[in-house]
Amino acid sequence: MGIKVLVVDDSMFFQKRISEILKPVASVEIIGFANNGKEAIEKAQSLKPDVITMDYEMPVMDGLTALRKIMEVAPTPVLMFSSLTYDGARVTLDALDAGAVDFLPKNFEDLQKGGPKIRETLSDKIQSVAKQFNRSPKARFTPIQTELDSDKRKGESQPARPARQLESKLDKPLASQPKASATSRFEKNTKQDTRLPTLDLIVIATSTGGPVALQKVLSQIPASFSKPIVLIQHMPATFTQAFAERLNKTCALEIKLAEDGDILKPGRALLAPGGKQLLIEKSKVRVIDGDDRVNYRPCADLTMASAAKHYPGKSLGIVLTGMGSDGCEGAKLMQQTGSPIWAQDEETSVIYGMPMAVAKAHITSAILPLQDIGPTLVKEVR
Structure with missing residues (x-):
């Protein structure tokens, strides 16, 4: 059995394309889909995936809220799909603070074309996270405390080339x-x-x-x-x-x-x-x-x-x-x-x-x- 992946996204197109892209990868198995954050929490507990891919813009419950809850009830490596915009960057950084391991660009043009490059990128990311992810709470699952809206606290303490x-x-x-x-x-x-x-x-x-x-x-x-x-x-x-x-x-x-x-x-x-x-x-x-x-x-x-x-x-x-x-x-x-x-x-x-x-x-x-x-x-x- 391959690495078990739960795909969370409200777009049927996105779910289908991710499934098609990863189908030839023998070491990765998609075990389910969730259409919103609420379903993601339920399936994270029932299906026990090795990796979750998560969108952040969804109905019923957004990805960031779902991520925080998953980190409480069923800690799992999460890869956030993010738009490559300034606002997308801010949401993604919030997700990383909340416990996501990493992020992937959500580029519909690349998804439509598919091909070996995006398959390699996506599968490598999933496999690396599943293989090397350290489940110790010292490494992850403790949301970082931020003070983005407060005044700044002054005075507080690939293969390498030769x-x-x-x-x-x-x-x-x-x-x-x-x-x-x-x-x-x-x-x-x-x-x-x-x-x-x-x-x-x-x-x-x-x-x-x-x-x-x-x-x-x-x-x-x-x-x-x-x-x-x-x-x-x-x-x-x-x-x-x-x-x-x-x-x-x-x-x-x-x-x-x-x-x-x-x-x-x-x-x-x-x-x-x-x-x-x-x-x-x-x-x-x-x-x-x-x-x-x-x-x-x-x-x-x-x-x-x-x-x-x-x-x-x-x-x-x-x-x-x-x-x-x-x-x-x-x-x-x-x-x-x-x-x-x-x-x-x-x-x-x-x-x-x-x-x-x-x-x-x-x-x-x-x-x-x-x-x-x-x-x-x-x-x-x-």
């Missing part, structure tokens, strides 16, 4: 540096070394599960934090502006969608825009279009490689929850210059892919639960 190929995408290769000793932190019960050298920059990379993880980490950092931060989150271009605004409202730090030439300064976090590449230079960032040779836009490997070049031994790389291994090759370059690398632990990761990659590469100096990353960062930088 590292040498990343260097070739920068203006000049990295200077030759002696390789720092790499102690494995992948084995359990290994002592953590969170001590930091003198730093000038923090780089945080994440993907699936990242919007909630970033919000939890950044909300624990005060406005007086003395180092600049760069954020790499895999996200469509139409979503990153809404995400930056959301973070800026809920965190004490100044959080801004990065623009070409933005200055790196204390108390500010720059979020890489979707569909672009962010490169770090001395005291500022460059935002460029990039090209098809790189799997992700933004790509954590490229950003971290540029940090290794311009801040050798003076930056901290932090890799959070996410599918795949983006960030691992860039983190290797950072670590080779003497910069420390932290990773989120498996128990609190929604998807233990990206942090596992750096842990298995034996380049981490510490593997930490999500709730400890912000406070430890503040303590050690101070």
Whole structure:
């Protein structure tokens, strides 16, 4: 029996197309449909699916309300279908806060055409979530508390490309540096070394599960934090502006969608825009279009490689929850210059892919639960 999927959408066309697209995928089995949020809650309990795909605009009960209830009564990995608009981004971010694992663009043109590409995208997402999803309540199912309508709280505390190929995408290769000793932190019960050298920059990379993880980490950092931060989150271009605004409202730090030439300064976090590449230079960032040779836009490997070049031994790389291994090759370059690398632990990761990659590469100096990353960062930088 394949991965059991419940499709929740009020559109019969959408239900039919999803069924047709996934029918050839032997490892995925659609076990039912729900036409509204109320039916979704009932079928989540009775059918016990492995994954739920959820629309948010439905009669009787909307998807967001249903999602919150499902997280209470029958916790299940949920993939939200979202329109690629600013309003769609805001609703999707609400859904991620409420417990959804990830989202998929609801593009009717793509659905009508079908074909191998959308089948691969949809089936890969479903299979990855079902296979790797960590059902621990530490990783998911606890809705994050947000204060989007309140004043900002000031003062509160794909396969990776080889590292040498990343260097070739920068203006000049990295200077030759002696390789720092790499102690494995992948084995359990290994002592953590969170001590930091003198730093000038923090780089945080994440993907699936990242919007909630970033919000939890950044909300624990005060406005007086003395180092600049760069954020790499895999996200469509139409979503990153809404995400930056959301973070800026809920965190004490100044959080801004990065623009070409933005200055790196204390108390500010720059979020890489979707569909672009962010490169770090001395005291500022460059935002460029990039090209098809790189799997992700933004790509954590490229950003971290540029940090290794311009801040050798003076930056901290932090890799959070996410599918795949983006960030691992860039983190290797950072670590080779003497910069420390932290990773989120498996128990609190929604998807233990990206942090596992750096842990298995034996380049981490510490593997930490999500709730400890912000406070430890503040303590050690101070």
